[in-house]
Amino acid sequence: MSLPTTISHAPALTIGSLSLDVPVVLAPMAGITNTAFRRLCREFGVGLYVSEMITSRALVERNKETMRLIQHHESETTRSIQLYGVDPKTVSEAVTILVAEDRADHIDLNFGCPVPKVTRKGGGSALPWKQDLFRDIVEGAVKAAGDIPLTVKMRKGIDADHLTYLEAGKAAEGAGVSSIALHARTASEFYSGQADWSAIATLKETVTGVPILGNGDIWSGEDALRMMSETGCDGVVVGRGCLGRPWLFGDLAAAFTGSETRFRPTLGQVATTFRRHAELLAEFFESEERGCRDIRKHVAWYFKGYPVGGDLRARLATVESLEQLDELLATLDWTLPYPGADAEGQRGRAGSPKRTVLPDGWLDSRTLGAAGRGTLTETEADTSGG
Ligand SMILES: Cc1cc2nc3c(=O)[nH]c(=O)nc-3n(C[C@H](O)[C@H](O)[C@H](O)COP(=O)(O)O)c2cc1C
Numbered sequence: 001m002s003l004p005t006t007i008s009h010a011p012a013l014t015i016g017s018l019s020l021d022v023p024v025v026l027a028p029m030a031g032i033t034n035t036a037f038r039r040l041c042r043e044f045g046v047g048l049y050v051s052e053m054i055t056s057r058a059l060v061e062r063n064k065e066t067m068r069l070i071q072h073h074e075s076e077t078t079r080s081i082q083l084y085g086v087d088p089k090t091v092s093e094a095v096t097i098l099v100a101e102d103r104a105d106h107i108d109l110n111f112g113c114p115v116p117k118v119t120r121k122g123g124g125s126a127l128p129w130k131q132d133l134f135r136d137i138v139e140g141a142v143k144a145a146g147d148i149p150l151t152v153k154m155r156k157g158i159d160a161d162h163l164t165y166l167e168a169g170k171a172a173e174g175a176g177v178s179s180i181a182l183h184a185r186t187a188s189e190f191y192s193g194q195a196d197w198s199a200i201a202t203l204k205e206t207v208t209g210v211p212i213l214g215n216g217d218i219w220s221g222e223d224a225l226r227m228m229s230e231t232g233c234d235g236v237v238v239g240r241g242c243l244g245r246p247w248l249f250g251d252l253a254a255a256f257t258g259s260e261t262r263f264r265p266t267l268g269q270v271a272t273t274f275r276r277h278a279e280l281l282a283e284f285f286e287s288e289e290r291g292c293r294d295i296r297k298h299v300a301w302y303f304k305g306y307p308v309g310g311d312l313r314a315r316l317a318t319v320e321s322l323e324q325l326d327e328l329l330a331t332l333d334w335t336l337p338y339p340g341a342d343a344e345g346q347r348g349r350a351g352s353p354k355r356t357v358l359p360d361g362w363l364d365s366r367t368l369g370a371a372g373r374g375t376l377t378e379t380e381a382d383t384s385g386g
Pocket residue numbers: 027028029030031032052053082110111112113153183215216217218237238239240241348349384385386
């Protein structure tokens with residue numbers, strides 16, 4: 001499986017000092033976009049591959065696991081890290097560490113997390129509601145980042161009655177961010193229904209001084225082209241669509257260069273990629289056992305649509321060693337062709353809308369003030385997901 005050769009014809013994307021040959025960004029996904037998965041995606045395609053979310057406080061405290069998570073492989077020439085935080089000082093300290101120790105070439109801030117344990121404390125997608133806090137975090141981070149491009153990723157708002165993305169977009173632009181990514185759902189929508197791409201178009205019309213990246217429900221190269229043409233956005237951010245399909249980044253590169261070629265892997269090619277993913281995870285965790293435990297969650301995504309029996313799927317989902325993995329994969333018919341539509345479309349998180357859990361009185365005012373800030377710093381310690 002190889003990449004198209006005419007990447008120079010793709011629309012380029014400039015994010016501060018970074019120049020991307022194709023306007024494609026791998027969405028940060030907690031528990032997924034570690035260095036193993038990023039390397040794999042990079043082997044198939046071109047783009048900016050963002051780390052899973054890193055908690056600013058844990059970074060400042062030099063938590064051992066966090067320091068491991070921010071590491072990149074030498075092949076990752078553009079090192080991109082996403083930070084989460086609720087305290088301007090801590091976020092700015094975390095950015096300062098990344099810059100002073102030369103650990104990143106791009107830093108993204110997460111304002112999109114809808115998980116109750118985060119929004120309950122005013123973090124993630126709840127945070128832009130407090131305009132003063134949002135502004136102070138972003139301004140401080142941009143300043144600390146210096147020449148390193150600092151970007152933000154957000155949702156439309158808390159719910160349909162409490163949208164924040166337009167004024168947060170203006171504020172982020174004013175603070176000097178290098179791009180803004182919008183997941184076109186509210187926090188309350190979680191991952192349900194369809195992303196509202198019209199909001200991406202509105203943001204693009206409203207915020208004209210920095211690149212706008214669209215995010216939500218891109219499952220194919222064609223979807224990416226459609227989002228760009230329907231919304232006028234400058235680039236796309238792709239999350240769930242590449243779960244179990246790291247070759248999607250090859251499809252995206254092809255689509256943007258006008259090529260009709262798409263990866264249509266045989267079952268053998270899927271098995272080989274799955275095996276490589278497991279191997280890279282074992283390397284990342286420095287433990288074959290942990291790598292094998294982690295690859296289990298990818299089984300259903302890789303084999304979606306392929307005729308792999310329930311028994312074998314169950315055994316793959318409890319695999320304990322690479323040797324056992326090889327034995328199981330050897331029982332597949334590697335010549336089976338790509339199954340078409342059954343292997344495509346939606347995958348990963350979906351679910352139904354949920355009322356966003358917020359701190360008491362959060363919606364009463366658009367500012368938090370100094371007094372409210374102390375109550376938020378506790379929230380940073382253990383957070384996962386977006
Ligand atoms: C498993 C999972 C973990 C996620 N973790 C993060 C995260 O750490 N930071 C973040 O900004 N968004 C996170 N997200 C949201 C994605 O980055 C993206 O915005 C969302 O999935 C919508 O894009 P998609 O339709 O292409 O998947 C996560 C999503 C999933 C499915």
